[in-house]
Amino acid sequence: MTIRATVIGVGHYLPDRIVENAEFEKTLDTSDEWIRSRSGIERRHFAAEGQTTSDLGTRAAQAALADAGIAADDIDAIVLATSTADLTFPSAATMIQTNLGMTRGFAFDVQAVCAGFAYALANANALIVSGQANRVLVIGAETFSRLMDWTDRATCVLFGDGAGALVLEAQTGTGTNEDRGILATDLNSDGRYKDILYVDGGVSTHSTGHLRMQGKEVFRHAVEKLASTANASMAKIGMTADEIDWIVPHQANIRIINGTAKKLGLPLDKVVVTVQDHGNTSAASIPLALSVGKERGQIKPGDMVVTEAIGGGLAWGSVILRW
Incomplete structure (x- = not known):
């Protein structure tokens, strides 16, 4: 008997405000065509004034719980992936716990920027496989619009706000790749590349900071590292690319997405x-895409799904699961 962390519910939430590319033409030397051609992005959502990351995460979590048909107190743990927590502390995960009315279990944040959801899934999987939790709510939520330098056309047009969530439950399997649930994970980081994607401020530097990025360098690392981590996860379970039903990548840039798919064949x-509809929502992008993919009728029960992401750190990783 093998314990698998299996998806039993999924949901997402996007703020009401939709920002089309044309809106940036009013304040920046840019255009809809320029943004689309370089990123594939057409629009994104921005959180309202006073709307926080925990607010977005709560709404996504409620949708995932409803999809799973369970209540908040049926959850043993919450793992939230975010780089834009409401406060320095406590964790935004504990705020979501309170918002859901969850009075048991535990909650904590994971910070690995755009790779955060892969890290959160790996942690949730470990909690379930080790027996520390039976059901885990895994959330990715971000308000990256709060980190933007609105004079930097190379970065501020790329990011958006949103949240997505999965409910994972311990289920028994046969120990083969035919099992539903998480089958393999692969996590990596290399702090030598900090300066190509970072926020130039923080608590110990006594400043808020804005996102800074060397786009060409990020692109160069992204395609190679995303394909590499996906291949590493597949190798762990003896799987080949032709067995993949869906890749659900971090939604950063259509050229990175296309380049990675090509490298994987x-x-x-x-x-x-x-x-195209969300922009780069950092740690929220994979669960958002999983939820939308299910909603569209793309991802179906039994499908083999590979997720992979890279973010500041650099940090990158992948997770393979059977839906």
């Missing part, structure tokens, strides 16, 4: 793409 019709 997979057609684009096996890739769930939402970047």
